[in-house]
Amino acid sequence: MNASSSVLSRALARKHEPVIPMRAATPLVNARTIWISDVHLGYRDCKANYLLDFLDHIHCETLYLVGDIVDLWSLKRRFCWPQNHYQIILKLYELAARGVRVIYVPGNHDEPLRRFCGQHFGAIEIQHEHEYVSAHGKRFLIMHGDAMDAYINHSWLARMLGDHGYDLLLFINRWGNRFRKWVGRPYFSLAGLIKSNIKGAKAAIQTYQQECLSEAKRRGFDGVICGHIHYPALFEQDGLTYCNTGDWIENCSALVEDYQGNMRILHHTDHLRWKDEIRTTNAHA
DSSP: OOHHHHHHHHHHOSOOOOOOOOOOOOOSEEEEEEEEOOOOBTSTTOOHHHHHHHHHTEEEEEEEEOSOSBOHHHHHHSOOOOHHHHHHHHHHHHHHHTTOEEEEOOOSTTGGGGGGTTSEETTEEEOSSEEEEOTTOOEEEEOOSGGGGGGSTTSHHHHHHHSHHHHHHHHHHHHHHHHHHHTTOOOOOHHHHHHHTOHHHHHHHHHHHHHHHHHHHHTTOSEEEEOSSSOOEEEEETTEEEEEOOOSSSSOEEEEEOTTSOEEEEEESSSEEEOOOOEEOOTTO
16 A cells, blocks of 8 residues: 555545435526536635535535545645545535435645546546536536646745645635634635736636646547636537536535536635636637
8 A cells, every 4th residue: 555545545445434414495506517626625725614505505416526635745744634624525425325426536735546547446437537528518528627738837836836835815804704704704715816816827827727728629529528627617628618616615606507508607705606607718818
């Protein structure tokens, strides 16, 4: 057993508790399919309570876990596995047991799980990538997105996602939101605001988006659904659709498709907030 497998086993080896059935409540989100990514269980800035509340209030046919659900990198540096992180794992198995198809597409932070692609962890499917056909008949490539790092290895974004700079952003986010809560203000992604207003970060995010779209086009898909960069987005460009699910350490976001085939991004923190519907953009804007 290698170090990553040992860390994961330790995280999941807590005393097993009975799965508590979902409380009877009108779901906040009733959808055909929901995608979440970059939860980073095992990392102290994971917004586990917000995610648990979200999972308690959804009804869907399929739930995609688009990578970095468990942060093995962080667990190897500093073991952190609070009860609410474990409860999320239980909740995912509970949803699967109740008939939701749960498909896990591992990312770079939970890369060892890629060795199990094509297999099942209980009722949860593990896939390296996946093809999704929307209610409108569009074919989407589902991937975590870390393969696109080859195009941005020397960029600001790659450095921020890989070193202490990103920890600083999350430190600002953590303490800024503690202050906001103290004065009665709702959660707000200060880290996201900082990233979206730094020229180098914006350029790196745009490079990532364009490379994901290029990969989808090269392989004959109508669009791509990914995560990885912690920047939720949904737009159409040159007949292709780009969807990024965001994350649960900054933005607390998910991608949702309703039964009519409409896709939207939502944010779930102190309250549920929907983003605007899909927009059209120009590749040369």
